[in-house]
Amino acid sequence: MIYFEKVSKVYNPDSVALEDVTFGIEPGEFVSIVGHSGAGKTTLLKMILAEERPSAGTVYFGSTDIHDLPRGDLHELRRKIGTIFQDFRLLPHMNVFENVAFSMEVAGRDDEEIESDVPHVLELVDLSHKAWNFPHELSGGEKQRVAIARAIVNQPDLLIADEPTGNLDPVSTYDIVQILKRINDLGTTVMLTTHNKGVIDELGKRVVTLEEGKIVRDDKHGQYVI
Amino acid sequence: MFLTNVRRIARTGLMSFWRNGFVSLASVLVMIITLSVIGAIVFLNVLLETSLSAIKDKVDVNVYFVTNAAEEDILAVKSSLEQLPEVALVTYTSREQALENFRVRHENDQLTLRALDELGQNPLGAVLNIKAKEPSQYEGIAAFLENDSALSPNGASIVDKVNYFQNRAAIDKLSTIISAADKLGFGIMIALIVISVLITLNTVRLAIYISREEIAVMKLVGASNMYVRGPFLIIGMLYGAIAGMLTLILFLPITYWLGSASESFFIGINIFNYYLSNFGQIFLLIMLSGILIGAISSFLATKKYVNKV
Numbered sequence: 001m002i003y004f005e006k007v008s009k010v011y012n013p014d015s016v017a018l019e020d021v022t023f024g025i026e027p028g029e030f031v032s033i034v035g036h037s038g039a040g041k042t043t044l045l046k047m048i049l050a051e052e053r054p055s056a057g058t059v060y061f062g063s064t065d066i067h068d069l070p071r072g073d074l075h076e077l078r079r080k081i082g083t084i085f086q087d088f089r090l091l092p093h094m095n096v097f098e099n100v101a102f103s104m105e106v107a108g109r110d111d112e113e114i115e116s117d118v119p120h121v122l123e124l125v126d127l128s129h130k131a132w133n134f135p136h137e138l139s140g141g142e143k144q145r146v147a148i149a150r151a152i153v154n155q156p157d158l159l160i161a162d163e164p165t166g167n168l169d170p171v172s173t174y175d176i177v178q179i180l181k182r183i184n185d186l187g188t189t190v191m192l193t194t195h196n197k198g199v200i201d202e203l204g205k206r207v208v209t210l211e212e213g214k215i216v217r218d219d220k221h222g223q224y225v226i
Numbered sequence: 227m228f229l230t231n232v233r234r235i236a237r238t239g240l241m242s243f244w245r246n247g248f249v250s251l252a253s254v255l256v257m258i259i260t261l262s263v264i265g266a267i268v269f270l271n272v273l274l275e276t277s278l279s280a281i282k283d284k285v286d287v288n289v290y291f292v293t294n295a296a297e298e299d300i301l302a303v304k305s306s307l308e309q310l311p312e313v314a315l316v317t318y319t320s321r322e323q324a325l326e327n328f329r330v331r332h333e334n335d336q337l338t339l340r341a342l343d344e345l346g347q348n349p350l351g352a353v354l355n356i357k358a359k360e361p362s363q364y365e366g367i368a369a370f371l372e373n374d375s376a377l378s379p380n381g382a383s384i385v386d387k388v389n390y391f392q393n394r395a396a397i398d399k400l401s402t403i404i405s406a407a408d409k410l411g412f413g414i415m416i417a418l419i420v421i422s423v424l425i426t427l428n429t430v431r432l433a434i435y436i437s438r439e440e441i442a443v444m445k446l447v448g449a450s451n452m453y454v455r456g457p458f459l460i461i462g463m464l465y466g467a468i469a470g471m472l473t474l475i476l477f478l479p480i481t482y483w484l485g486s487a488s489e490s491f492f493i494g495i496n497i498f499n500y501y502l503s504n505f506g507q508i509f510l511l512i513m514l515s516g517i518l519i520g521a522i523s524s525f526l527a528t529k530k531y532v533n534k535v
Contacts, residue, residue, distance in 0.1 A: 071451075072450075072451060075445075075448045075449060075450045075451070075453075076448070077448075078445070078446070078447070078448035079447070079448030080448075081448075083446055089439070089442065089443055089446070091439060091440055091443060092439075102443070102447075103443075103447040105234050106444050106447050106448065106449040106453060107447065107448055107449075108230065108231055108453075110230055111230070150447065151447075154447070154448070
């Protein structure tokens with residue numbers, strides 16, 4: 001479903017973010033990308049969201065060349081991809097329900113759908129009881145769960161999680177990983193980047209290891225080895 | 227879905243307008259100044275144009291004859307003038323009548339009257355007053371007077387002077403002044419429009435900066451560019467519409483206050499009455515200018531900054 005073909009990204013001759021990366025992700029897969037800071041993990045994810053262009057090579061989403069899409073159509077691509085980040089990126093003046101509903105509004109869904117879908121998703125991330133709280137009233141783990149709810153409410157084909165547990169304590173981290181697994185079990189492809197050895201070992205899924213912009217390891221049931 | 231989107235975009239725009247209250251106020255005030263200038267130029271134009279045509283209307287040509295011109299010669303000129311298609315009316319004032327008029331005009335001026343009596347004879351010539359159907363036709367009539375043989379039956383001209391040429395200089399001067407005022411007003415208007423576009427542009431940029439988190443999230447969850455830019459376009463147009471309304475309201479007391487002054491200073495036009503009777507057109511002009519200036523500013527601001535966020 002995602003296919004990187006000989007992708008390189010060179011910011012300048014001294015700093016090469018990605019070098020000749022080729023790998024694919026099947027629908028329904030759960031892939032973790034690991035590597036040191038600066039190994040190129042985030043660049044890889046940004047290419048899928050068309051925030052970065054490769055210097056060479058092609059990135060496919062399904063059969064579409066992502067970087068061939070006209071600017072005006074990019075939002076269509078992004079609606080098929082849910083994204084969560086280390087820093088949550090919730091809107092502070094909206095409560096939990098509104099934060100999730102906002103994503104549906106933007107996608108042009110009508111009010112009835114929003115009324116019925118948002119509670120479902122909040123239930124999935126176990127936040128139904130906090131629907132009317134504002135982000136500053138939530139713990140880090142809860143905020144990340146809101147972010148996940150927002151990312152999946154439009155039923156994306158792919159969920160990208162860029163170090164989602166980077167700011168969280170072990171218990172919350174465990175919760176988040178469980179939720180990601182559950183979402184994957186429901187059929188959504190998940191791409192996760194992380195520094196957390198515990199998370200990788202707990203998952204027991206495919207692991208792609210990046211080092212200085214190159215893929216050095218790709219294990220079906222990987223361990224965190226750097 | 228389209229209607230839902232429009233409603234959501236409008237709501238976000240209104241909210242943002244309200245939340246950035248002070249910034250909005252500044253933009254609205256600047257736009258009021260620009261729109262007032264546009265309106266003032268309209269009024270000024272009307273005043274000048276009406277005055278010019280009123281003055282043109284008062285223009286006539288007087289042919290002064292020499293004192294010893296024979297009455298039948300003068301009447302012959304009169305009848306040949308009346309044959310001209312351009313001429314609306316020719317009035318003959320005999321020497322005696324001219325003297326009578328002069329005495330009436332100077333009845334409080336004993337010095338002049340006594341000097342006239344001292345003279346013993348009538349120093350005034352007969353006068354033909356000619357009115358043309360159109361102000362532009364005086365040129366032709368004047369040319370006719372210069373060439374017509376009836377004016378010099380015995381070889382010597384019986385015409386003392388034709389006053390058209392003095393009037394024409396004044397009319398030309400007035401036209402020049404009016405067109406210069408037009409150009410100056412246009413220049414000021416353009417400058418102010420540019421300034422208010424720049425200020426509104428900055429205001430919208432500020433609004434974008436304040437909402438940058440929201441915009442980042444919007445793009446993240448797949449908002450189309452129009453969905454992101456829409457609210458800011460609404461804000462810009464709202465600035466213009468509010469400024470337009472306030473300007474139109476502001477014009478009421480201002481034109482009322484200037485109304486009687488304009489009536490006496492310029493010829494026969496009261497700008498308050500003019501404002502009221504042409505309200506529809508002025509309303510459209512001011513509102514559309516405001517909304518357009520606002521929309522252009524927002525369009526430029528979002529073009530550059532929404533894509534960057």
